[in-house]
Amino acid sequence: MPYKDDFTNAQGWSAVDVSTRLNTTAAKTFLTFLRSKGVDTLIRYYASSERAKTITAAEAKYLSKEGFAILPVFQDSSRKIEHFSSAQGVANAKSAMDFAKRVGQPKGKGSTILFAVDADYEADQIDGPILDYFRAVKAEIGGAFSMGAYGSGAVLAKLLAEGLISVPWLSMSRLFLGTEQFFYSSRWSMRQVPPDLTHGPSGVGYDRNIIRVAKQELGAFVVDDTGHGSLFWNEDLDATLGGNPHVQVDEALVAGDRFVTTEGLRLRQSPNGVIVRDMTLGEKVTDLGASVEPGWRKVRVGLEEGVVFGKYLREPLRAEVEALLRAALDEWLRFDKGQADERGDPYYKYVRQMWAAIGEPYDGRSRYANGEEVPWSAAFISWVVRKAGPAYANFKFAAGHSVFVNNAIKARLTERLDKPFWGYRINEQKPEIGDIIQRNRASGTFTYSYAENHAEYISHSDIVVEVTADVARVLGGNVDDTVTMSSDLQEYRLDSDGYLEPGQRVIALLKNRAGLSG
Structure with missing residues (x-):
């Protein structure tokens, strides 16, 4: 050129x-x-x-x-x-x-x-x-x-x-x-x-x-x-005016630390024994070693000890990925695991915080002049990424998913190593925890090629919080008027090689590369 x-x-x-x-x-x-x-x-x-x-x-x-x-x-x-x-x-x-x-x-x-x-x-x-x-x-x-x-x-x-x-x-x-x-x-x-x-x-x-x-x-x-x-971009503070990140990226992890990979896991006194309590996705435990029964692990959670089924524990990921996951799950907990309503008090105020961080005046009750609700799903993604700490400072915080997706795709094409996400087609990379999946909304039929060249169209995206052999589960905001991972549209099928199956209206996969040097 x-x-x-x-x-x-x-x-x-x-x-x-x-x-x-x-x-x-x-x-x-x-x-x-x-x-x-x-x-x-x-x-x-x-x-x-x-x-x-x-x-x-x-x-x-x-x-x-x-x-x-x-x-x-x-x-x-x-x-x-x-x-x-x-x-x-x-x-x-x-x-x-x-x-x-x-x-x-x-x-x-x-x-x-x-x-x-x-x-x-x-x-x-x-x-x-x-x-x-x-x-x-x-x-x-x-x-x-x-x-x-x-x-x-x-x-x-x-x-x-x-x-x-x-x-x-x-x-x-x-x-x-x-x-x-x-x-x-x-x-x-x-x-x-x-x-x-x-x-x-x-x-x-x-x-x-x-x-x-x-x-x-x-x-x-x-x-x-x-x-x-x-x-504005501070190594010690997050980029939100007046706020500290919920999670320190360099939170110390020690040998034996593990994280719960799915909602519904239970801490028990013994294998298949008395239930101590339900565990929460993303909860950190200390692995104390194998139990007497195959597949079970002895763990400590705070002051409590018991056993859990080891299949649903994972080793720590990169600190930057753990920070993003923790920030997302904190919002899910703040919205009562998806039971809260965006219009209720104090939840509409939480949505207000998300909007304020990107300079918009809305809250969870806001409507446009035509009466339609103001969607806040992209504000949620921007908020969570921002709260994950300084490794994500170069994310393209925006009120529209298409803006930060376009930026991530271009970051990949231009090899912007300072960018925390790069955008890919679904057959190019496999989804992992901490990635973002963008999909079409309503009757949209937008493609990756369109997303590469446009930054103003309607879509939706969620953060990957769980990956199994056959599905990737995601968490997002403004889904069923709350923060949840329980919607029918928040579980994506994977093929036998771990890639997103076609036909699920996915536009792009944003791979999390925060903390990577190359």
């Missing part, structure tokens, strides 16, 4: 830069549009407080509440070489830090401020005034913030080589000096995709951006109602 075609390919864009304030009535439709496209990062400006392109504290709080990460770029007179000098670098660094303080950007936490170099410059200009400028900025900012830059390939390559920036943002001007080579070197963190676009319904102009690196490396942030800022 020619360079021009490669450079203008916007596949996988998930961030936009906007020079208009977005806490307005008109902009609300624009934000809704962005969410439908899977966008989670907004690049806004530190410029002059008199200019509308400058982000305000109120806007930062609003965008954060709407579920977007904020990445600021300082851009104030950067189109002429006279705008770059050591003195100007000191002044601009101070100005940028002042804006950061007003907005609530977290200081000393690794959040990033980008500095713009808007025009095309020759090597002597880059090695002279521009390098002096960035050295001064770096010296002034110190460790308060991470630094990034926007500009040509030649500018970014030099700043990286000098150790002055950690987030190189490649300009959309493909004919700028060194840009073609830098583009193909894949050293950029983000790149701006031409052309400039305008969202018709809102009138908001925007540029699409592709993020190549893990989101944690960007240093984007959010601000709460009190003006306190925090990193």
Whole structure:
């Protein structure tokens, strides 16, 4: 493919830069549009407080509440070489830090401020005034913030080589000096995709951006109602505003730990003896060894000891998979193992939490203007994946299954090792615990090929929580108005080789690769 075609390919864009304030009535439709496209990062400006392109504290709080990460770029007179000098670098660094303080950007936490170099410059200009400028900025900012830059390939390559920036943002001007080579070197963190676009319904102009690196490396942030800022993708916190993951990915497992593989297993005093209690799918036990009867295992569960049939115990999987399974099962338990109703109290509030995490206003009672219920099954998947911890930070959290499925398929095709799921056809991979199965909904007849090229269609998906020799059982939300694994549509037949049988209206299988290095 020619360079021009490669450079203008916007596949996988998930961030936009906007020079208009977005806490307005008109902009609300624009934000809704962005969410439908899977966008989670907004690049806004530190410029002059008199200019509308400058982000305000109120806007930062609003965008954060709407579920977007904020990445600021300082851009104030950067189109002429006279705008770059050591003195100007000191002044601009101070100005940028002042804006950061007003907005609530977290200081000393690794959040990033980008500095713009808007025009095309020759090597002597880059090695002279521009390098002096960035050295001064770096010296002034110190460790308060991470630094990034926007500009040509030649500018970014030099700043990286000098150790002055950690987030190189490649300009959309493909004919700028060194840009073609830098583009193909894949050293950029983000790149701006031409052309400039305008969202018709809102009138908001925007540029699409592709993020190549893990989101944690960007240093984007959010601000709460009190003006306190925090990193959006945090190694210690999950990406939900104000929440910790239910499950630590590195939860310690010891030799002998096993997990219950099916609902209905019973802890007994002896083989086929008195029932102590029912066990729950996913419950952790300690295997104490074989019992006197073949097939039975002695186990400890907390302070209780007894025996269970060993067929229904499994060894631990990857910690990241266990974290996702635990997060899914926690929601199932929170909805009383599928007995709760989405409209009841407090369950509708639980659905509200799921929606809020992706910036939507709905809850379990919500309906559209035409009276139809607002489906929350994709919000459930996004919520569970988010709660599973930082290994899943690069999941395409969205209100529609088709969005994150399309992203997972493209991640596989482009070998995105930072993505926690890759999408496959049902004859390419076998389902395992922690995978996601997407199927058609209602009268839909969508195929894998369609899903590869589209991200806006109706479908449903569930998380695989149990696999036997002949079936894969899944758990999902908004199934029979609750969180359950008991629906007729939540048990998929497997063929003799362990693949999903055709004819079950499955669109794609998303394989869980969180925690894998290659």
